[in-house]
Amino acid sequence: MIVATTGILFGLIAIGLPVAVVLVVTALSLDHFYSFFPLLPGMGDILWGAFSNFTLIAVPLFIMTGEILLRSGIAQDMFAGVDLWVRRIPGGLLHTNIASSALFAATSGSSVATAATIGTVAMLQMERGGYKPPLFLGSIAAGGTLGILIPPSINMIIYGVLAEVSITRLYLAGLVPGVLLALLFSGMIFVAFLAFPSLGRGEHGRVSWAKRLAGLRGLLPPAVLFLLMVGSIYVGIATPTEAAAMGVLGAVAMVAIKGRLTWQLLGEVFESTMRVTCMVMFIVAAAVLLNFVLVGIGMTGELARFVAGLDVSPLTVMLALVAIYLLLGCFMETLSLMIATTPIVVPIITQLGYDPLWFGVLFMILIEAALITPPIGVNLFVVQSVRSSGSFSDVALGALPFLLMMIVMIGLLLAFPTLATWLPGVMRN
Secondary structure (H helix, E strand, O other), X not given: OHHHHHHHHHHHHHOOOOHHHHHHHHHHHHHHHHOOOOHHHHHHHXXXXXXXXXXXXXXXXHHHHHHHHHHHOHHHHHHHHHHHXXXXXXXXXXXXXXXXXXXXXXXXXXXXXXXXXXXXXXXXXXHHOOOOHHHHHHHHHHXXXXXXXXXXXXXXHHHHHHHOOOHHHHHHHHHHHHHHHHHHHHHHHHHHHHHXXXXXXXXXXXXXXXXXXXXXXXXXXXXXXXXXXXXXXXXOOOOHHHHHHHHHXXXXXXXXXXXXXXXXHHHHHHHHHHHHHHHHHHHHXXXXXXXXXXXXXXXXXXXXXXXXOOOOOHHHHHHHHHHHHHHHOOOOOHHHHHHHHHHHHHXXXXXXXXXXXXXXXXXXXXXXXXXXXXXXXXXXXXXXXXXXXXOHHHHHHHHHHHHHHHHHHHHHHHHOOHHHHXXXXXXXX
């Protein structure tokens, strides 16, 4: 049964079928050969039960917030404000890329949107600052991945729904590791530029404090939105869905105050939001059907019992899972990877005695790694697409040092699980 499932799943992916189609075909095939419950007659009830989950409404709302910030120019103002504060540090604009990505991620929840936005704004500055393309481009691709880990995160919502873990506690768990990973990125950049100054001269002109303080205006909108959305979740006055709705209203209000709210802008925002939401929800629906079949035929329980019977330590199994995900990330799109494997892996890690909340944070970092791992790393292609010219190998090579920092962060989480579990525990008390 396990061999058949793996063969169908990865065989269909290998021939290039869309992942949602792959998941549905796999579910129908397993249902036909192994299940006593016919899937097709009950498909409507299964999907209705899954999509009546109030939390999923947050997904299009977070996507819309990011689109509003991108298309209104608020993201560009934010980038310029950050640059005034960090441009004189060794690594200059690369620190701006990371910090701006973290700020934008804290309002949009999307890695692809973050990489595309920061890449579009930063690319014009690369040649002006004399930066070598690889590491500069890698910082944009890696910074974009923070959208998965730093709340609010769309991927965390989907993981929470599939793994039946509290979204609020996941957001709390992801905050400290998310900030720490951004610091690891910047620390690596700092050391690299100290060791190899030829990576880029940057802009070292003196910036007055008056100009820096004036630049803070560009940081105010994302900071306010973060406090509005994530802060309301943390203090318990709003659910993730309600917070996402507040984020949309807050973003619209900010754009209106700046005099940039137009019918054309709203039309572009609605169109893009619908396009991305439909793609995500189609994959989620397919994953729900596959999850239903896997549970129905007893495969998840069989896998959990098999792992529990292995004569190895839980840490060994976890390290094997990490290695498998790093390998799969080279060949599978990240959302597909997460949705296709969550129903299978979560029962296993629970059987091993690990906390699904802690694993959710570790899982997000593994998904982040897949975003910058060639040949399928989506963020690599996003960054390459906003360049006017140049080789794709520049982006891929430049992302490797940041991939190493993600592996370091995974090691820290394995060694110190409280990095993820401390804040949810404190807030619960």
